[in-house]
Amino acid sequence: MDHYFTNNQNLKSDIKSLKYSYKNYEFNFLSDNGVFSKNHLDYGSRLLLETFLSCTFESKSVLDLGCGYGLIGIVIARTLSTNVTLCDVNKRALHLAKRNLDENKVSCNIIESNIYENIKEKYDVIITNPPIKAGKKVVLDFLVNAKEHLNTDGLLWYVMRKDQGAKSIAKILEEYYEVKNIKKDKGFYIFCCKMY
Secondary structure, three states, X not given: OOOOOOOOOOOOOOOEEEEEEEOOEEEEEEEOOOOOOOOOOOHHHXXXXXXXXXXXXXXXXXXXXXXXXXXXXXXXXHHXXXXXXXXXXXXXXXXXXXXXXXXXXXXXXXXXXXXXXXXXXXXXXXXXXXXXXXXXXXXHHHHHHHHHHEEEEXXXXXXXXXXXXHHHHHHHXXXXXXXXXXXXXXXXXXXXXXXX
């Protein structure tokens, strides 16, 4: 079985259109086979996005790490007029993200990268719904190594389900960050982490 964090060029395409609205903004996202949450807008990603947007603070640059077809980054770029970079290892996801930028008349940087491999900049915010199915080592790479790519006072935002080890992962991250659980809903935990 192929996962959304792998590249399978032979996977048959089946484009779907997914609607999303936030406040007065309307969005349309194209999705396809071989990407995360292809049939619907993932609840955890939406909760992460909306919790992030409800917290007022200034961020000039945001990295949407493991962006998939671009839900989180595109909505942030359009609603906050912030400089957003979309990053994923999945070529099909990035192709969709490019189409979704056009679809929603939004401008973002796009980088193909296996986690932080091709990330050279530092950001005010790194936001991610890490790929749990890729395993704990990969998830910790997403979260622990964010600190190398955050500006001073930068923040790491992420979502994780309670039954996927949200509390134990947060405990590990406390070694590197001040970890705050901002919201809990339907078994999903939204965390905001700041470097010591």
